[in-house]
Amino acid sequence: DAGITQSPRHKVTETGTPVTLRCHQTENHRYMYWYRQDPGHGLRLIHYSYGVKDTDKGEVSDGYSVSRSKTEDFLLTLESATSSQTSVYFCAISEPARQLYGYTFGSGTRLTVV
Amino acid sequence: QKEVEQDPGPLSVPEGAIVSLNCTYSNSAFQYFMWYRQYSRKGPELLMYTYSSGNKEDGRFTAQVDKSSKYISLFIRDSQPSDSATYLCAMGPGGSYIPTFGRGTSLIVHP
Numbered sequence: 001d002a003g004i005t006q007s008p009r010h011k012v013t014e015t016g017t018p019v020t021l022r023c024h025q026t027e028n029h030r031y032m033y034w035y036r037q038d039p040g041h042g043l044r045l046i047h048y049s050y051g052v053k054d055t056d057k058g059e060v061s062d063g064y065s066v067s068r069s070k071t072e073d074f075l076l077t078l079e080s081a082t083s084s085q086t087s088v089y090f091c092a093i094s095e096p097a098r099q100l101y102g103y104t105f106g107s108g109t110r111l112t113v114v
Numbered sequence: 115q116k117e118v119e120q121d122p123g124p125l126s127v128p129e130g131a132i133v134s135l136n137c138t139y140s141n142s143a144f145q146y147f148m149w150y151r152q153y154s155r156k157g158p159e160l161l162m163y164t165y166s167s168g169n170k171e172d173g174r175f176t177a178q179v180d181k182s183s184k185y186i187s188l189f190i191r192d193s194q195p196s197d198s199a200t201y202l203c204a205m206g207p208g209g210s211y212i213p214t215f216g217r218g219t220s221l222i223v224h225p
Contacts, residue, residue, distance in 0.1 A: 042202065042217035056210070090157050100146040100206045100213055105157030
C-alpha cells in the first residue's frame with residue numbers, strides 16, 4: 001500500500017514474550033491507528049495517535065501499549081503475548097480533515113502466538 | 115446489540131448479477147457513511163463515502179443511505195469475479211470522531 005508499511009508481515013512468537021509491530025508512513029499524516037481483525041469481530045481499535053507523543057486507548061487496549069516518537073512511526077507492543085492476541089493487525093493513517101472518511105490501511109501483520 | 119450490524123455472508127452470486135450489500139445501525143448521530151473493500155490478505159481500501167442521506171454513484175458502484183430507517187446499502191452492477199472480496203461498512207462520527215466498522219460481508223462472484 002502506497003505510503004504505509006507494516007513490519008513484520010508475519011510473525012510467530014511464544015506466549016509470554018514481548019512483541020513490537022511497526023507502522024511506517026511517508027504521507028506525513030498526523031493521525032495513526034492500530035486495529036486488530038478477527039473472524040466474527042471485524043476491525044477493533046486498539047490504540048490511536050493524533051500526533052507525536054499524543055496517544056489514546058481504543059476499545060481493546062488491554063495488553064497493548066503504543067509509542068509515537070516521530071510523525072512517521074507508530075509502534076504497537078504486546079507486553080507479554082498471549083494466544084488471544086493471535087490476530088491480523090492493521091495500521092491506518094488519516095489526515096485530520098478526512099478522519100471520518102479517509103483512512104488508508106497498511107497490508108497488515110499476521111501474528112501467531114503459540 | 116452492536117452499533118453497526120452487517121451480515122458476514124458469504125454471499126455467492128453469478129457473474130453479471132446485481133449485488134446488494136447492507137448495514138444497519140443504531141446511532142442516529144451518524145452522518146458519514148463509508149464502504150471499504152478488502153481483498154484476501156490485504157488491508158481494507160476505501161471504496162466510497164457519503165455524507166448524510168441520499169445516493170452516490172461511482173461507475174458500477176452505488177452507495178445509498180436511508181437515515182430514517184438507519185440502513186445503508188452498496189449496490190454493485192454487472193458484478194465481476196474481481197469484485198470477490200469482503201466489504202466493510204463504516205460510519206461516524208463516533209467517540210473521538212473515530213468511525214465504527216461493521217464486521218464485513220464476504221462476497222463471492224463466480225464465473
